[in-house]
Amino acid sequence: MKRFDISVLGELNCDLILYGLPPVLEPEREHLANDFTMTLGSSSAIFAHNISLLGSRVGFTSCIGGDPLGKFCVERLSESGVDVSGVKCLPSKNTGVTVILPFAKKRQILTYPGTTFDLQYAYLDLDYLRSAGHFHLSSFFLLRALRPTLPELFFQMKQAGLTTSLDTNDDPENLWADDVKTVLKSVDVFLPNEQEACKLAGTGDLDSALEALSRLVPVVVIKCGAEGALAKRGKDRFHAASLFVQPVDTVGAGDSFNAGFLHKFIRGADLQDCLEYGNVSAALSTTRAGGTEAFRDRQHRETFLQRRGAA
Numbered sequence: 278m279k280r281f282d283i284s285v286l287g288e289l290n291c292d293l294i295l296y297g298l299p300p301v302l303e304p305e306r307e308h309l310a311n312d313f314t315m316t317l318g319s320s321s322a323i324f325a326h327n328i329s330l331l332g333s334r335v336g337f338t339s340c341i342g343g344d345p346l347g348k349f350c351v352e353r354l355s356e357s358g359v360d361v362s363g364v365k366c367l368p369s370k371n372t373g374v375t376v377i378l379p380f381a382k383k384r385q386i387l388t389y390p391g392t393t394f395d396l397q398y399a400y401l402d403l404d405y406l407r408s409a410g411h412f413h414l415s416s417f418f419l420l421r422a423l424r425p426t427l428p429e430l431f432f433q434m435k436q437a438g439l440t441t442s443l444d445t446n447d448d449p450e451n452l453w454a455d456d457v458k459t460v461l462k463s464v465d466v467f468l469p470n471e472q473e474a475c476k477l478a479g480t481g482d483l484d485s486a487l488e489a490l491s492r493l494v495p496v497v498v499i500k501c502g503a504e505g506a507l508a509k510r511g512k513d514r515f516h517a518a519s520l521f522v523q524p525v526d527t528v529g530a531g532d533s534f535n536a537g538f539l540h541k542f543i544r545g546a547d548l549q550d551c552l553e554y555g556n557v558s559a560a561l562s563t564t565r566a567g568g569t570e571a572f573r574d575r576q577h578r579e580t581f582l583q584r585r586g587a588a
Contacts, residue, residue, distance in 0.1 A: 279408060279409055279410045280334070280336065280408040280409065281334045281335060281336040281360065281408055281409035281410075282333040282334045282335070282409060282410055282411065282543055283328065283333055283334070283335055283336075283409050283410070283411045283412070283413055283539065283543060284335075284336045284337075284338070284405070284406045284407070284408065284409035284411070284412050284413070284439070285321055285324060285325040285335060285336070285337050285338065285413050285414075285415075286321070286337075286338045286339070286401070286406065286412070286413070286414045286430075287319065287320065287321025287322070287324075287338075287339060287414055287415040287416050287420065288319045288320070288321050288322070288339060288373065288390075288393040288396070288415070288416050288419055288420065289319050289321065289322045289337075289339035289340070289341055289347075289350050289351075289354075289364065289372070289373075289392075289393075290318050290319045290322075290346070290350065290372055290373030290374050290375060290388075290390075290391060290393065291315055291316065291317060291318045291319075291346050291349055291350055291372070291374055291375075292314075292315070292316050292317070292318030292319075292374075292375050292376075292377055292528065292567055292568070293313070293314075293315050293374060293375070293376045293377070294313065294314050294315075294316070294376075294377045294379065294526070294528060294566060294567060295310035295312070295313050295376070295377070295378055295379075296310055296311060296312040296313065296314075296379060296566070297310050297311030297312055298310055298378055298379070298380060300380065300381065302378075312566075314566045314567055314570075315349075316353075316566065316567030316568070316569060316570055317349075317350055317353040317354065317567070317568070317569045318350075318374070318375050318529075318567075318568065319350075319373070319375070319393075319415075319416070320415035320416045320444060320446050320529075320531075320532050321337075321339065321414070321415040321416060322337070322339070322350060322353075322354060323529040323532040323533065323536075323568035323569055324413065324415055324444075324532040324533075324535050324536050325337045325354060325357075325359050326353065326354055326357040326359060326569045326572065327357075327529075327532070327533050327536040327537075327558065327562070327568075327569060327572045328535075328536035328537075328539060328540050329357045329358045329359045330357050330358065330572045330573070330578065331536060331537065331540045331558065331572075332540065333539075333540050333543070334358075334360075334409075335358070335359045335360065336359075336360045336362075336363055336405060336406075336408065336409060337354060337359050337360065337361055337363055337364060338363035338364065338401060338402070338405065338406060339363070339364050339365075339392075339396060340364065340365040340366070340367055340370075340392045340395055340396045340400055341364060341365075341366055341367070341372045341392055342366070342367055342368070342369075342370040342371040342372040342391060342392050343366055343367065343368035343369065343370070344371055344372055346371075346372040346374060347366065347372035347392075350372065351364055353569065356573075357569075357572070357573070362405070363402060363405050363406075365400045367392055367395055370391065370392045370395055371389075371391045371392070372391050372392055373388065373389055373390045373391030373392060373393045374388070374389050374391065375387065375388040375389075376388075377528055379526065379528075384527075384528075388419075388449075390419060393416075393419050393420065394419075394421050394422060395422060396420055396422060396423050397422040397423055397426075398422075398423060398426040398430070401430075403433065406430075406434065407433075407434065407437045407439065409439060410439060410440065410543060411439055411440045411441070411442065411539065411542075411543045412431075412434040412439045412440070412441045412442070413441070413442045413443070413444075413535075413539065414427070414431075414442075414443050414444075415443075415444045415446060415532070415535075416444075416445070416446045417443065417444075417445040417446070417457055417460070418445060418446065418447070418448040418449065418450070418457075419446070419449070424456070425456075427456075427460050428456070428459040428460050428462070428463070431443075431460050431462075431463035431464060432462075432463045434463070435463045440465045440466070440543070441463060441464050441465050441466070442464065442465060442466040442467070442468060442535075442539060442542075443460060443461070443464045443466075443467055443468065444467075444468040444469065444531070444532070444535055445457055445469060445473055445477070446473070447472075447473065448476070451476075453476045453477055457477065458477075458493060461490075461493045461494050462493070464494050465494070465495050465496060466494070466495075466496045466497075466498060466538075466539070466542060467490060467493075467494040467496070467497050467498065468498050468500070468534075468535050468538070469490075469499060469500070470499065470500040470501070470502070470531055471483055471486075471499055471500065471501045471502070474486040474487065474490060474497075474499045477490065478490055483499065483501070483507075486499070487499055487507055487509050487514075488509075490509075491509040491510075491511075495510060495511075496508065496509075496510045496548070497509050497510075498538060498551075498552070498555075500531050500534055500559075502519070503519055504519065505517050505518040505519040505552075505556060506519075506534065506538075506552050506555060506556060508548050508551075508552055510548060513548075515548050515549050515552055516552070517549065517552035517553045517555070517556050518556070519556050519559070519560065520556055520557060520559075520560035520585065522560045522563055522564060524563035524564070525563060525564055525565055525566055526563060526565065526566045526567060527562075527563050528566075528567055528568050529562050529567065529568015529569065530559040530560075530562045530563050530568070531559065532562075532568055533558045533559045533561065533562035533568065533572070534555040534556065534558055534559035535555070536555075536558050537551075537554040537555040537556070537557060537558025537559065537587075538551045538552065538554065538555035538558075539551075540554065540558075541554045541555075553587075554587055557581075557582065557585050557587040558587075560581075560585075561578065561581045561582070564577070564581065565577070
């Protein structure tokens with residue numbers, strides 16, 4: 278019996294989100310927002326938090342600074358049931374923070390990486406990481422100190438008998454270097470969104486990207502926002518339509534999709550069910566501000582899932 282269902286490795290920071298902004302931010306002007314929230318941020322942490330509240334046993338590995346923001350992030354993860362004994366505190370460093378400015382159609386995202394750039398192989402407890410049935414990593418391109426060792430780390434997880442998954446998220450440098458493809462050799466489930474899939478495959482066509490990536494990874498899942506999600510395993514292709522909800526906030530929807538998909542996947546569900554549960558989880562996420570607040574509200578979460586036959 279493994280200690281955890283899933284072991285998660287990645288960045289840990291909080292999100293500061295300002296709502297009700299004017300359509301244009303002019304230089305040297307003071308602009309007013311009409312609402313604000315501080316919530317748990319970062320792809321890895323949102324994923325870990327939400328899959329834990331769906332019912333998976335989660336061990337989390339990251340590092341934080343010795344500041345109030347780091348304490349806030351760890352407390353939020355702990356409240357969701359995530360084991361945070363793999364989180365290392367670097368007292369002299371600052372925890373990262375992301376400022377999100379949602380506009381009518383798109384959002385601006387500004388990130389101070391903080392200790393995300395400090396996370397390195399020497400800080401990892403490999404026995405802790407291996408004490409799960411599945412290993413997941415998010416934000417490949419942000420983990421600069423850890424990145425050179427990730428091919429070997431994923432290989433070790435596979436050698437230890439874990440299934441593995443990866444969500445690269447965006448590349449802030451927009452280089453999409455080939456080292457990620459070395460990691461993909463040891464990945465069972467790859468979870469990019471449409472833009473990321475096309476960038477990695479070197480094509481502007483979604484179908485071509487799905488085909489190219491499926492030659493590298495056994496299961497490729499591409500998140501397409503309002504168009505739902507696609508998956509390919511061997512010659513079999515799957516699609517699940519997104520749910521219609523009136524979104525409050527789409528921050529963390531992709532990470533919440535990952536949580537729903539992998540919660541089912543590690544339990545042996547078929548890919549169609551995994552896709553559909555991923556879409557339900559993503560839709561749930563959008564009903565509250567931030568990426569985790571809808572999951573934190575137990576009554577809201579359970580009612581939402583029950584009404585959609587996903588409890």
